[in-house]
Amino acid sequence: MKVIHYLNQFFGGIGAEEQAGVGLEFRDGAVGPAKLMEQLLGDGAQVVMTIVCGDNYAVEHQEEVTAAVLLKIKDTGADLFAAGPCFDAGRYGMVAGALCAAVQDQLKIPAITAMSGENPGVDLYREGLYIVDSGTNAGKTRDVLVKMAAIGRKLVGKDPIGLPAGEGYLPRGLLRDQLVEKRASTRMVDMLLSKMRGEKFESEMSPISFAPVPMPAAVKDISKAKVMVITDGGLVPKGNPDKIQGTAATNFGAYSVAGRDDLKGEDYEVSHGGYDTRFVQEDPDRLVPLDALREMEKSGVIGKLHDEFLSTCGRSNPLSNTRRLGREMAAKVKQEGVDCVILTST
Amino acid sequence: MVGSNRVVLGTGIVHVTGDAKLPPEDEKELRRKLVQKALDALQSSAKS
Numbered sequence: 001m002k003v004i005h006y007l008n009q010f011f012g013g014i015g016a017e018e019q020a021g022v023g024l025e026f027r028d029g030a031v032g033p034a035k036l037m038e039q040l041l042g043d044g045a046q047v048v049m050t051i052v053c054g055d056n057y058a059v060e061h062q063e064e065v066t067a068a069v070l071l072k073i074k075d076t077g078a079d080l081f082a083a084g085p086c087f088d089a090g091r092y093g094m095v096a097g098a099l100c101a102a103v104q105d106q107l108k109i110p111a112i113t114a115m116s117g118e119n120p121g122v123d124l125y126r127e128g129l130y131i132v133d134s135g136t137n138a139g140k141t142r143d144v145l146v147k148m149a150a151i152g153r154k155l156v157g158k159d160p161i162g163l164p165a166g167e168g169y170l171p172r173g174l175l176r177d178q179l180v181e182k183r184a185s186t187r188m189v190d191m192l193l194s195k196m197r198g199e200k201f202e203s204e205m206s207p208i209s210f211a212p213v214p215m216p217a218a219v220k221d222i223s224k225a226k227v228m229v230i231t232d233g234g235l236v237p238k239g240n241p242d243k244i245q246g247t248a249a250t251n252f253g254a255y256s257v258a259g260r261d262d263l264k265g266e267d268y269e270v271s272h273g274g275y276d277t278r279f280v281q282e283d284p285d286r287l288v289p290l291d292a293l294r295e296m297e298k299s300g301v302i303g304k305l306h307d308e309f310l311s312t313c314g315r316s317n318p319l320s321n322t323r324r325l326g327r328e329m330a331a332k333v334k335q336e337g338v339d340c341v342i343l344t345s346t
Numbered sequence: 347m348v349g350s351n352r353v354v355l356g357t358g359i360v361h362v363t364g365d366a367k368l369p370p371e372d373e374k375e376l377r378r379k380l381v382q383k384a385l386d387a388l389q390s391s392a393k394s
Contacts, residue, residue: 215352215391215392216392217391218388218389218390218391218392219388219389220389222385222388222389225388227385233362275359275360276360277360278360279360279361279364279366280360280361282366283364285363285364285377286361286362286363286364286366286377287361287362287363287364288363289363289364289377289380289381291374291377292363292374292377292378292380292381293381295378296378296381296382296385301382301385302385340388342381342384342385342388344356344362344363345356345362346359346360346362
């Protein structure tokens with residue numbers, strides 16, 4: 001079995017945070033945790049190449065790094081791609097996830113990685129990847145690699161992979177058919193009785209969990225603040241230039257309102273299949289309240305109305321997607337020096 | 347989140363910051379009030 005392993009600058013032995021800007025390197029053979037991975041895979045498995053990159057460099061040049069990695073390993077005949085474990089290192093996790101997803105989807109080479117449940121890479125890639133739950137303690141590297149190797153071997157052998165709890169990977173949100181002895185009503189009553197007796201029981205429905213998001217501080221002086229509008233109601237210029245889909249949208253658009261005091265229906269359309277859009281079509285201020293905000297800008301109630309509003313369609317969208325859209329929007333808002341946002345949602 | 351003081355209740359799904367049933371000037375006045383409410387919310391500490 002030929003294996004290629006990705007590590008960040010720290011686990012690749014280059015250095016800590018001060019070396020996070022270091023570029024992509026391809027090294028022959030196994031380095032650092034990849035050596036242990038090789039041992040644990042056993043059966044003549046060989047890590048033929050270790051790829052190392054600084055976390056900052058990798059995140060800032062993600063497309064370039066991904067393309068270079070794909071090109072490099074395309075003709076190596078590798079059977080397995082491994083990355084990490086990344087623990088709670090966010091940049092490392094995001095890059096490891098991106099590389100594993102690209103290698104798996106584009107080169108059809110199975111991939112395995114490991115992160116803690118809170119790593120932002122998990123939200124982005126859990127549905128498509130086996131991500132071993134590494135916890136946050138790098139002292140457990142060996143235990144984590146044992147699980148990565150076990151799943152990796154199964155992936156290469158095309159053997160069935162068990163449930164998340166048994167194999168030690170993070171739930172992917174997939175539903176799987178399973179034959180059980182008792183019918184649903186009996187199982188429900190059993191669970192209820194267990195609950196009443198104070199005994200342990202395992203629910204068959206796991207609620208979606210939301211990581212707590214810290215609330216942004218109050219705006220100190222709105223008369224000096226730059227205000228922006230974002231909407232998930234699907235308002236787009238006529239012709240929908242960014243092709244924002246009316247359901248499960250994967251992108252958002254930024255549209256100029258510079259010099260406008262009022263939004264006119266004739267200039268816009270609504271890409272949203274989930275509500276009756278005629279009223280917004282008639283007067284887009286009913287979704288993006290530009291006329292009122294422009295008046296307040298002129299009278300000094302607010303400092304400045306940002307020259308663009310952002311828009312996407314918030315209908316029937318998987319969380320993994322909306323989280324990414326949210327992150328991308330937040331990055332743009334921050335970059336453009338916006339102080340506060342009014343988000344209108346249909 | 348329900349009950350958060352950073353969430354202002356709009357007029358309805360089909361016209362969050364308006365009301366098609368009102369005459370135009372009244373509708374605009376309603377919009378001014380809603381936006382002012384949102385600005386007030388932005389200037390208050392968030393209670394979750």
